[in-house]
Amino acid sequence: MKTYCYRKRFLVSITINILLCVYIYTGRDRCGEKNQEISHQLSLSWSEKAAAEAEAVAAISCSGHGRAFLEGLIYDGQPVCECYDCYGGPDCSELSPECAADADGGDPIFLEPFWMQKAADSSVLIPGWHRMSYKYNDHPLMSIEYNLMSTELEYYIRKLHSIVGNAITQGRYIVFGIGSSQLLTAALYALSSENSSSPSNVLATIPYYPVYKGQTVLFNSKNFEFGGDTNSWQSNNSTNNIDVVEFVTSPNNPDGELKKSVLGRKTIYDHAYFWPHFTPIPGPSDHDLMIFTLSKLTGHAGARFGWAIIKNKDVYEKFLNYIMMADLGISKDTQLRVLKLLKVAIEENGKPLFDYSYNTMRDRWDRLTSVLSKSTRFSIQKRHPLHCNFFNETRLPSPGNLFNLTKLILYDCLTSYSACYIFKIFK
Numbered sequence: 001m002k003t004y005c006y007r008k009r010f011l012v013s014i015t016i017n018i019l020l021c022v023y024i025y026t027g028r029d030r031c032g033e034k035n036q037e038i039s040h041q042l043s044l045s046w047s048e049k050a051a052a053e054a055e056a057v058a059a060i061s062c063s064g065h066g067r068a069f070l071e072g073l074i075y076d077g078q079p080v081c082e083c084y085d086c087y088g089g090p091d092c093s094e095l096s097p098e099c100a101a102d103a104d105g106g107d108p109i110f111l112e113p114f115w116m117q118k119a120a121d122s123s124v125l126i127p128g129w130h131r132m133s134y135k136y137n138d139h140p141l142m143s144i145e146y147n148l149m150s151t152e153l154e155y156y157i158r159k160l161h162s163i164v165g166n167a168i169t170q171g172r173y174i175v176f177g178i179g180s181s182q183l184l185t186a187a188l189y190a191l192s193s194e195n196s197s198s199p200s201n202v203l204a205t206i207p208y209y210p211v212y213k214g215q216t217v218l219f220n221s222k223n224f225e226f227g228g229d230t231n232s233w234q235s236n237n238s239t240n241n242i243d244v245v246e247f248v249t250s251p252n253n254p255d256g257e258l259k260k261s262v263l264g265r266k267t268i269y270d271h272a273y274f275w276p277h278f279t280p281i282p283g284p285s286d287h288d289l290m291i292f293t294l295s296k297l298t299g300h301a302g303a304r305f306g307w308a309i310i311k312n313k314d315v316y317e318k319f320l321n322y323i324m325m326a327d328l329g330i331s332k333d334t335q336l337r338v339l340k341l342l343k344v345a346i347e348e349n350g351k352p353l354f355d356y357s358y359n360t361m362r363d364r365w366d367r368l369t370s371v372l373s374k375s376t377r378f379s380i381q382k383r384h385p386l387h388c389n390f391f392n393e394t395r396l397p398s399p400g401n402l403f404n405l406t407k408l409i410l411y412d413c414l415t416s417y418s419a420c421y422i423f424k425i426f427k
């Protein structure tokens with residue numbers, strides 16, 4: 001009887017102890033979380049006003065066909081909606097029935113809904129004193145031209161390429177630019193002949209992105225001049241004595257084809273569209289000079305950010321010299337923002353971003369091909385399926401541009417958020 005009593009007391013005491021422990025530990029945890037939350041809230045001081053301003057402007061409804069911005073137009077003390085093409089009215093809800101699509105350009109804002117879903121993770125707050133210096137001081141012993149780029153951002157760019165499997169970055173140098181547009185000229189400067197009596201011929205294969213010619217002509221350099229279409233140039237110039245720099249755009253703008261060099265000499269691989277939403281990725285690109293852009297990867301064309309991946313050290317140093325002389329580097333605010341965006345881009349090994357972007361592009365191509373298949377007047381480029389290592393299946397490309405439409409090219413329909421007024425026109 002006595003033993004039974006002791007045993008009972010012992011069991012009760014153990015149970016009470018366990019319950020106490022659970023209470024203390026879970027309670028402490030909860031308290032800890034709460035304290036953290038409170039201290040997190042308490043630690044917000046100067047950022048609160050900026051955060052409230054950002055959220056207030058983001059909450060202005062523009063019917064999904066536009067956006068209001070803090071630095072946009074202000075009317076009656078309130079930011080007003082900036083409407084996307086073909087929409088108007090104070091809240092962008094009015095579709096203009098006569099609106100013609102701009103066949104000559106596009107804006108990759110089709111990813112805006114994805115970034116709105118990722119608002120908390122992708123937003124940045126920039127204090128008034130953020131990185132006022134020209135340079136980064138993370139390598140204090142390095143000269144300024146090597147200190148114009150965020151080391152952390154470079155790390156994320158390399159990580160992104162290894163996840164997507166679209167470029168080799170090990171043992172390569174990386175240089176940032178103000179969009180890939182700046183890097184295209186930096187590349188010409190770095191690769192072209194140093195002998196002005198025999199300037200390099202800059203070539204691109206028809207159909208090519210017109211900016212290659214535009215920039216070459218604009219810079220009017222003694223060291224390089226535009227030589228036209230690569231194939232025609234090859235048939236007219238049998239000599240190897242002429243220095244050439246060939247732009248290879250892969251996937252190509254405008255036809256979406258994965259291109260290779262015609263001449264196999266000095267090349268600039270423009271990989272603006274070499275991402276899984278535009279093309280199947282057959283394997284990592286491994287060229288001497290490859291150029292990528294944020295504009296087509298995440299859709300942030302307005303951030304103006306691109307990067308070059310470079311094999312050769314001399315070429316890399318010439319790139320740095322160009323960036324240093326032309327612009328003293330890239331905006332530090334942009335680099336911070338790009339870092340935030342890339343951290344989201346690589347979440348779950350890129351799945352959420354590339355699933356969203358691929359599905360959106362595929363849906364638009366499906367709708368477009370279905371409409372055009374009913375037309376006897378219009379046809380577009382053929383698309384060829386290919387195995388994509390990233391998605392691990394065979395897929396059709398969904399280029400960012402339309403090519404071969406016999407009359408009206410409605411390029412904007414594919415990449416613009418508000419797009420596809422095309423279907424109105426064709427119905």
Ligand SMILES: Cc1ncc(COP(=O)(O)O)c(C=O)c1O
Pocket residue numbers: 178179180181182209249252253270272273292293294295301305306
């Ligand atoms: C093939 C190609 N390269 C480069 C660019 C320029 O992109 P960025 O916005 O990085 O200057 C574009 C833009 O449309 C493009 O189509």
